[in-house]
Amino acid sequence: MDLVKEIEKLKKDKKAIILAHYYVRPELQDVADYVGDSLGLSQKAAETDAEIIVFVGVNFMAETAKILSPGKKVLLPDLEAGCSLADSIPAADFSEFIRQHPDHIVITYVNTTAEIKSMSDICCTSSNAKQIVESLPKDQKIIFAPDKNLGNYINSVTDRDMVLWDGQCHVHHEFSIEGILALKSKHPGAKVIAHPECQKPILLVADHIGSTSELLTYSHNDACKEFIVVTESGILHKMKQKSPDKSFYPAPSDDPNCVCADCNFMKLNTLEKLYQCLKNESPEISIDPEMGKKALIPIRRMLEISEKLGI
Ligand code: SF4
Structure with missing residues (x-):
């Protein structure tokens, strides 16, 4: 069976759109309607009028699409496709962290769960983090989470002293x-x-x-x-x-067992899984509607600021 042909046919029949991240396998990028990074994918998910969004990426990205379009069917070829960065910020611990830092605006990367987003004021991605931080007054206290390396970098280029969560992408x-x-x-x-x-x-x-x-x-x-x-x-x-x-x-990694720079979560996506996912319209992403409403606020703020700045 020619999987690419079958996927193309199913996509047309079901009026679906395939959004893929730059980190997934080449053959998946080639069959996608749009390939981009987290910001571009969020923008596409917000504007598409397709009835079904198939997200070839990881869980938090598909969740973001569902939060932006709660009425649409959002599919992810493999629900095991998580993210070490999103896993590095448990909701209960982060809630306590916020409580310990009153008067701070909370900026979180989109690489987080819907629950973490629901505790945030503004989301960001690496494409717009600097501009989002700079859109706030210089003396505004800020919590930046979860990626510490990115937070340190943004502190250095914006001359800020944001409080950082200690998370990282493996x-x-x-x-x-x-x-x-x-x-x-x-x-x-x-x-x-x-x-x-x-x-x-x-x-x-x-x-x-x-x-x-x-x-x-x-x-x-x-x-x-x-x-x-x-x-x-x-x-x-x-x-x-x-x-x-x-x-x-x-570039090589520190891990002697791996000479590559592959995200093992992104690489869980395959053409076969994409085909099965489109055919069966499963696995489907679902979000608690109340949680989704809260998580939508910081995502919308990120998209509005990005649009205003032409990013
Ligand atoms: S683990 Fe790193 S590369 Fe993989 S999805 Fe998460 S942030 Fe992206």
């Missing part, structure tokens, strides 16, 4: 500085481009720091022909498609 946190320097000595002409969820020593050696979509744009527009890419390896597919004349090297 992929970005585990890149090896020694491995990156060794790769650089092998390819001295290559520029190091890194995601701000990486640890500080890596950001210090990076030629350019940016969100996944910013790194994609930068690698295409920059005159350099070689790049060491310090983010999830799935983005290399789009980088090569956009700039076939350039070379891209995935």
